[in-house]
Amino acid sequence: MKSTIFLLLLSSVLLVCTLQAENPKADYEKLAKELEVRELSTLMFANYNDANLRKIDVYLEKHPKSPEREKVLYLRAYSIWSLHRYEEAPPAYAALLKEFPKSKFSRIARIREAAAYLFSGQAEQALPRLQALQKDFPDRPEMYARELAYALSRSGNQDAALAFMNYVETKMLFSKKDRLLPRIKHHFDMVRMIGKPVRDFNVKNHRSGKEINPGTLKGKVVLMDFWATWCRPCLAEIPHVKGTHKIFSHEGFEIFSVSLDDNRAKLDRMIADKKMDWLHHYDGKKWKNELAVKFGVHSVPANLLIDQNGIVQGVNLRGKAIRKLVSKLLDPQ
Template identity: 30%
Template sequence: MVDADGARMRWSREDQRNALMRPIALLLLLNMLMPMALAQDPANTPSDQTAWEQLKSRLDVRQRQHLLMWTGTEDGIEAIDAFIDRYPESEHQGEALYLRAIGLWNMYRYAEAAPAYEAYLEACPDQRLSSLAMTRLAQSYLRSDQPMEAVVTIERYEDAPAAKQRELHLADAHLLLGNVDKARAIVQTWIDLADQSPRGRQVLRAAQQQLDRINLIGEPLKQFKKPEHGSDRILEPERFKGKVLLVDFWASWCKPCMAQMPELVQLHEKYHEHGLEILGISLDSDATRMEAALEKVGAKWPQFYDGRKWDNTLAKLFEVSRIPMVLLVDGDGTIVQVDPPAASLERLVRSMLDTDEESVEIINPKDA
């Protein structure tokens, strides 16, 4: 190595290292820039059909007639969003919007599922293929504690396919709005005019169970005396007198039950000192599994467990036909709500407790 005057200079170890690193750095830079250049080149962008097939394969989408199904994951939602953004003119836009909605639904993110279903229905107005989406839209509003939006949605599609089935969800919306008599009348009328075909009788049975649940409202909590799991204490209504009591029928094998458990834990932590009690009725058959599930979510309220699953004695007493099922009981022991969605519990519990609004932080159900 020589200087400008031709004089010999020492080639230091650092000079040698720098000379070797420059071409390596250049290669690394080229490797970073080439994919970006290729992505920006339309000739290297896969066709929307190819991208759609790749997306369906990645999400493991199943199809039954015109319905698409997948489980729903965060990565999957991001992949769907990327497809929607990259191929705005694709003939598969509607299907992608539907996948986005059903994915959010399956992840129990109902506050996000509602606008996703709205977007799908706006893009795909063919009502013959969208009746399930209309129903899921109403249910998403219900499950994110937006009962008035559910009412508006059901009325908007009152002449569309499956409108009769959505009337039962209209009753649920009026329950959340405090219109118990109206909810009862809707379900009773639906039963009186129900289809008597084999398929109709199945829905009729569900409607009758819904009416039975509504008829619990205003009634005193049924009497029972059972041992508390893992304790020598007795569970009975008198023990919770003067408190707001949330009775939760659940099981560790029930995914929706476990999905709402963190919200129950948060409610208990915030409102227990203000007078909220929770009583768990477990339909598990394995006590170890039940205890592990409770420990995992941090649930620290009394439990009744007898290992009999659907034949659980308290589940039979209250004629439980599905879980999760929640009863809200006031301080006098009167049932005031049956089976409200998890997102509504904050608002309902708060309305039943005599608490200073400044003393308790409010959870926004849309953020839950």
């Protein structure tokens, strides 16, 4: 009798433990707490780092049929995107969309999947995805207009990009969405620089005091990079920029960084610490920086890639997209 009672108690304990171990809701609540997840209607935010990404992967492996799986797949893609791992982000968003095609996160997932392709130098992959969004949401160009303009331009369709941007601006004005235009238009204005001579300027090198202007830069492929020490996405781009500089600096590639800081000492420390051994401009005026105003820069990171003849060939490139175009311009064969 005692042995029977013991076995029953043991079975009950094991059952409880098993149910707890296989409780996806409880595990999700624990995960959400550890990641400090904040949920809005169609968005989620969380603390992202490698350790938290591993926790997400553990949850997904443990609970392949969890009702919370949609949220966790989104958190995984969001974390990879936020860590600026743009080559890894498209498959992560695609996994969410494949498993949950009607996900409440589908629009943001589709946009970021395409944007990640853009940032990783794969405009040809981004373009059809953005055109599909345009087809599905013809009255919501503010969702995808910036990305589609970039994708058209980087796919060699600059004329189509110009026509699309003109169409979007007109449509949004007539649709009384003009209040949304400014944040889109400054991207459009950057794209419109492509194929034209870089605007004239004349400033001093922050470290040497020598003049920097289109004439002194002619004959080189130049990345004119607007950034700031307080800009996290800018800092995430530094390894990519340094890597491209290391490979091509002896072949005629130059970087010209324009700082939107107002703290010279902090800027100098970062230039030294990060070994950013190239041209720099600083005037301490932040958003009223002379070159930021001239080139209509309203957000950072922002950049222009200028060829040996002073013609703008690309704008707002990131990651491997920079290296890809630099290589092409230095060796057009």
